[in-house]
Amino acid sequence: MRRRSIALTASAGIAAGALGLTSLALPAGAQNPRLPTTTPQELVASVLESGRAPAMAGTVTVHNRLGLPALPGTEEAGEFLSGGQKSLRVWSDGERGYRMSVPTSQGEVTVVDDGNTVWKWTSSERTVVKHHTGEGEPGTRRDDTPAENPAELARGLVGKLRDSSEVTVDGTTRVAGEDAYELVLTPDPGERTKLREVRVAVGAEHRIPLRVEVNTNGSGEPALSAGFTRLDFGRQDPELFQFTPPENARVRTADPEEGNHPEGEQRQRANSTSRLVGDGWDTVVVSELPRQATRQEDTAEREHAGSPENPRGILDTIGEPISGSWGHGRVVDTAAGTAVITTDGRVAAGAVPRQVLTEALRNS
Amino acid sequence: MNGMVSRVEPPSGVRRNGPAPFWRVVRSELGWVLRRPRNLLALFGLAMLPVLIGTVLTLTDSAGSGPSLFAAMAGNGLVLPVFSLMMTQNLLLPLVTAMVAADALAGESAHGTLRGLLLAPVGRVRLVTVKAIGVASMIVLAVGVITLSGVLTGLTVVGGDGLVTLSGTTLPLGPALGRVALAAGWCAVQMAAVGAVALAVSAATEHPLLVMAVTVGGLIVFGVLEAFPNLEWLKPVMLTTDWYSISDVLSDPIRSQDLLTGLWRACCYILIGFSAATARMATKDT
Amino acid sequence: MGEAVDTARAGAHEAPASARETEPALRTRSLRKTYGRTVAVSDVNLTVPRGAVLGMLGPNGSGKTTTIRMLLGLTEPTSGSVELLGHRIPEHTGRALPLVGSLVEGPGFHPFLSGRRNLRRCAAVEPGLFGSDTDTAVEQALERVGLSEAAERRYRSYSLGMKQRLGLAAALLVPRELVVLDEPTNGLDPAGTREIRRVIADLHADGTTVILSSHLLSEVENTCTHAAVLREGTLIAQGALDTLLESTGPSLLVTVADTEEGLRALREADLPVSQENGDLRVDLSDNRAPEVIAALVRAGVEVHEARRERAGLEDIFARLTEGET
Numbered sequence: 001m002r003r004r005s006i007a008l009t010a011s012a013g014i015a016a017g018a019l020g021l022t023s024l025a026l027p028a029g030a031q032n033p034r035l036p037t038t039t040p041q042e043l044v045a046s047v048l049e050s051g052r053a054p055a056m057a058g059t060v061t062v063h064n065r066l067g068l069p070a071l072p073g074t075e076e077a078g079e080f081l082s083g084g085q086k087s088l089r090v091w092s093d094g095e096r097g098y099r100m101s102v103p104t105s106q107g108e109v110t111v112v113d114d115g116n117t118v119w120k121w122t123s124s125e126r127t128v129v130k131h132h133t134g135e136g137e138p139g140t141r142r143d144d145t146p147a148e149n150p151a152e153l154a155r156g157l158v159g160k161l162r163d164s165s166e167v168t169v170d171g172t173t174r175v176a177g178e179d180a181y182e183l184v185l186t187p188d189p190g191e192r193t194k195l196r197e198v199r200v201a202v203g204a205e206h207r208i209p210l211r212v213e214v215n216t217n218g219s220g221e222p223a224l225s226a227g228f229t230r231l232d233f234g235r236q237d238p239e240l241f242q243f244t245p246p247e248n249a250r251v252r253t254a255d256p257e258e259g260n261h262p263e264g265e266q267r268q269r270a271n272s273t274s275r276l277v278g279d280g281w282d283t284v285v286v287s288e289l290p291r292q293a294t295r296q297e298d299t300a301e302r303e304h305a306g307s308p309e310n311p312r313g314i315l316d317t318i319g320e321p322i323s324g325s326w327g328h329g330r331v332v333d334t335a336a337g338t339a340v341i342t343t344d345g346r347v348a349a350g351a352v353p354r355q356v357l358t359e360a361l362r363n364s
Numbered sequence: 365m366n367g368m369v370s371r372v373e374p375p376s377g378v379r380r381n382g383p384a385p386f387w388r389v390v391r392s393e394l395g396w397v398l399r400r401p402r403n404l405l406a407l408f409g410l411a412m413l414p415v416l417i418g419t420v421l422t423l424t425d426s427a428g429s430g431p432s433l434f435a436a437m438a439g440n441g442l443v444l445p446v447f448s449l450m451m452t453q454n455l456l457l458p459l460v461t462a463m464v465a466a467d468a469l470a471g472e473s474a475h476g477t478l479r480g481l482l483l484a485p486v487g488r489v490r491l492v493t494v495k496a497i498g499v500a501s502m503i504v505l506a507v508g509v510i511t512l513s514g515v516l517t518g519l520t521v522v523g524g525d526g527l528v529t530l531s532g533t534t535l536p537l538g539p540a541l542g543r544v545a546l547a548a549g550w551c552a553v554q555m556a557a558v559g560a561v562a563l564a565v566s567a568a569t570e571h572p573l574l575v576m577a578v579t580v581g582g583l584i585v586f587g588v589l590e591a592f593p594n595l596e597w598l599k600p601v602m603l604t605t606d607w608y609s610i611s612d613v614l615s616d617p618i619r620s621q622d623l624l625t626g627l628w629r630a631c632c633y634i635l636i637g638f639s640a641a642t643a644r645m646a647t648k649d650t
Numbered sequence: 651m652g653e654a655v656d657t658a659r660a661g662a663h664e665a666p667a668s669a670r671e672t673e674p675a676l677r678t679r680s681l682r683k684t685y686g687r688t689v690a691v692s693d694v695n696l697t698v699p700r701g702a703v704l705g706m707l708g709p710n711g712s713g714k715t716t717t718i719r720m721l722l723g724l725t726e727p728t729s730g731s732v733e734l735l736g737h738r739i740p741e742h743t744g745r746a747l748p749l750v751g752s753l754v755e756g757p758g759f760h761p762f763l764s765g766r767r768n769l770r771r772c773a774a775v776e777p778g779l780f781g782s783d784t785d786t787a788v789e790q791a792l793e794r795v796g797l798s799e800a801a802e803r804r805y806r807s808y809s810l811g812m813k814q815r816l817g818l819a820a821a822l823l824v825p826r827e828l829v830v831l832d833e834p835t836n837g838l839d840p841a842g843t844r845e846i847r848r849v850i851a852d853l854h855a856d857g858t859t860v861i862l863s864s865h866l867l868s869e870v871e872n873t874c875t876h877a878a879v880l881r882e883g884t885l886i887a888q889g890a891l892d893t894l895l896e897s898t899g900p901s902l903l904v905t906v907a908d909t910e911e912g913l914r915a916l917r918e919a920d921l922p923v924s925q926e927n928g929d930l931r932v933d934l935s936d937n938r939a940p941e942v943i944a945a946l947v948r949a950g951v952e953v954h955e956a957r958r959e960r961a962g963l964e965d966i967f968a969r970l971t972e973g974e975t
Binding site: 003004006007010011012013014016017018020021022024025059087089101103106107108110112119121123124125126128229230240243244245246247248249 | 433435436438439488489528530531532533534597600601615617619621625628629631632633634635636638639640642643646647
């Protein structure tokens with residue numbers, strides 16, 4: 001019957017559409033490539049020297065299941081640490097030009113490095129922050145290059161962890177269409193850490209890290225992964241690495257020594273008062289809270305507790321009390337790490353179980 | 365009753381085989397859609413919305429707060445059409461789309477006119493195609509009206525020539541209008557997906573209200589499901605998932621990934637909806 | 651390309667033209683429609699000769715409308731086949747339906763459009779109309795049903811009768827070979843009903859086949875040449891009206907002074923008698939009129955009047971449909 005055959009054809013159409021939708025839900029399964037063997041040492045060396053990326057445009061997707069509360073004074077880094085998924089786009093001209101664009105809830109933050117100046121544009125505030133780097137090393141832009149970039153993240157992690165890790169190459173993989181080696185760092189038996197391993201996918205062709213995954217004990221999914229989901233090597237439009245502030249934007253020149261830049265100020269302070277206890281996987285960062293936050297607590301402005309300006313307030317709402325010979329405070333446990341904040345304004349954090357933190361506090 | 369003359373010479377036209385010319389049927393359908401008072405009212409309402417938003421924007425100084433993109437709009441008039449599309453695409457545009465799709469088959473069925481069309485006869489597949497064109501035209505008109513009103517209001521009331529993108533670059537008027545057109549086109553495809561599904565529901569019932577309830581209700585359910593983290597795996601198949609990505613046209617260069625995913629998803633929905641509507645019509649007893 | 655189309659057209663025209671004389675306008679074979687376990691129509695073998703005016707009779711729910719919907723391809727039969735003007739339905743509705751005008755289940759129009767706009771919409775989808783003919787056909791159809799004056803008014807404001815007439819206008823937009831009218835006099839006043847009858851008579855005179863469903867027996871009796879009676883989805887009688895009426899014998903209607911007495915007298919004489927409006931009706935299939943009168947006179951019943959009567963459609967209908975009630 002003709003009507004039946006129409007209905008049949010139409011059903012095939014429905015099936016095809018459903019299949020198209022499912023293709024969105026299923027990850028593209030690709031065969032792991034065959035690559036010439038390499039040694040872990042070779043890969044580690046290429047990760048550490050990956051400062052100079054070739055000209056490329058890419059999209060980095062970050063999945064975060066660390067379970068940390070948003071920390072104050074960190075802006076992008078804070079957004080980066082808070083849970084969820086986001087994707088940011090990066091461009092590089094292979095020389096000094098660099099561009100990054102991060103979507104925010106209110107618009108976009110774009111960072112453009114034209115080689116001499118780093119421009120940071122925040123669309124929601126219509127502000128441009130200008131930062132002269134002069135004819136320095138390419139590495140000077142690191143302050144404004146957030147940790148999302150797999151290359152930066154990998155360099156940091158591998159640099160800190162390789163001495164206390166067993167480093168192996170675990171086969172090959174594909175990241176954003178690129179063949180890659182999987183470099184795996186496993187903590188030495190003596191390390192006291194909540195982390196199981198750190199995996200770095202290193203591109204076979206350009207030898208730059210394409211993806212970083214941090215795996216914890218007892219979870220199949222990485223607590224943190226940052227990797228390219230799209231990557232195109234090749235010459236980029238030089239326009240991308242130029243920035244002209246739009247007409248009615250507020251333009252400010254950031255001078256780190258001036259100290260009137262709130263973000264810079266806090267960073268400065270955090271740097272000056274924090275130090276590392278231990279090394280390798282069980283490194284603990286111990287720092288003093290910015291004075292302002294402590295003062296707020298002292299004057300018992302309880303109504304501000306829990307506001308993003310007050311880290312202790314946040315801990316008060318989510319942490320649990322803890323005390324010991326080092327004093328007392330509150331502790332937050334997540335899958336990947338632990339943080340303790342004491343009543344006298346010290347903060348200790350690391351990818352370690354809590355007694356490592358309390359030891360570090362006792363010794364500091 | 366005097367006028368009821370029973371013998372009238374038949375029209376002199378030559379009898380020919382085959383159905384009525386396709387475009388004549390389409391033209392008749394469009395005339396029907398555009399003569400419906402409530403459709404015209406809906407278009408007028410949609411045209412007024414950007415004017416309202418633009419006026420509110422200039423009268424109040426609410427920079428830095430409000431819905432996303434709101435901040436980017438100050439003195440940047442060509443953001444207004446995109447913002448208006450983003451705001452209407454969640455509820456108002458789907459509502460108008462569902463309304464037209466509901467009239468298209470369920471409404472005709474309720475008035476008994478669907479029978480007349482089938483007896484003319486208009487082939488069933490052809491009928492669904494004509495109806496789909498009718499719904500699509502109304503969508504294009506609705507989106508076009510919002511965009512046009514948004515552009516005009518943006519340029520005159522909010523001000524600014526050209527467009528300051530979210531990335532901080534400044535586009536001249538031509539490319540800026542191109543971006544707006546891109547957003548409008550993308551939005552129209554998303555609405556076509558809504559329309560296709562609504563048409564399928566419309567083919568299955570003779571209660572126009574049910575079509576609107578199912579369509580708009582479905583979108584609301586999607587919105588609710590999106591809020592549950594453990595239903596994350598459902599996100600890729602939900603039509604609404606990338607709807608906020610429409611603002612990605614305002615990035616420079618365009619953030620194309622989500623837009624393309626959304627486009628593919630909408631096309632899948634269109635295929636499913638249209639096929640389901642055809643299947644239902646082909647086997648339907650009317 | 652144009653040539654090819656023309657040849658195809660000519661070919662398509664030939665088949666029905668040559669078959670016209672022999673093929674009936676409509677033939678169904680073992681037509682059956684079930685909804686779940688409910689049987690709406692079962693085993694209907696209906697044949698309507700060309701040029702006939704067929705009245706479909708049956709109480710509500712007897713399957714009249716379902717049958718008509720299957721004839722027109724609106725509903726797909728569960729089993730059985732329909733041949734409409736020589737084309738199989740529903741496979742070839744596209745070939746048959748342009749030659750068929752119909753008014754099924756009441757007029758269907760859009761309330762927010764005027765009568766003229768509604769008809770133009772019908773004309774736009776009508777395969778038989780081209781170019782400027784469309785507008786001419788609309789005006790002529792409006793004139794035919796007497797709606798020219800009200801053509802600009804919205805359908806919403808029409809009376810029931812006007813709506814019905816607009817429906818008729820849509821069915822008769824182009825000359826048809828077959829016209830199917832489902833309860834065409836619904837909502838019409840007596841004058842309107844008369845006009846419908848005239849339209850049907852004219853169609854009949856033009857050689858158009860008409861299928862008419864109605865519950866008004868007198869209407870069918872007055873306008874039809876053929877009748878088909880449906881009961882509970884089954885076709886219980888069909889054929890030319892004359893034949894149907896003759897199949898039931900004549901009867902004698904007797905007016906007597908005392909009905910009770912007369913009834914008793916005739917029953918004692920073993921005559922089939924029934925009482926009707928104070929008169930006595932005697933079936934004359936097996937008896938002769940003088941015997942009836944003699945029986946009455948013998949019993950001393952005063953006979954005022956006696957007349958022979960042919961059975962009406964009403965009697966047949968009553969007899970055929972009463973069965974299980």
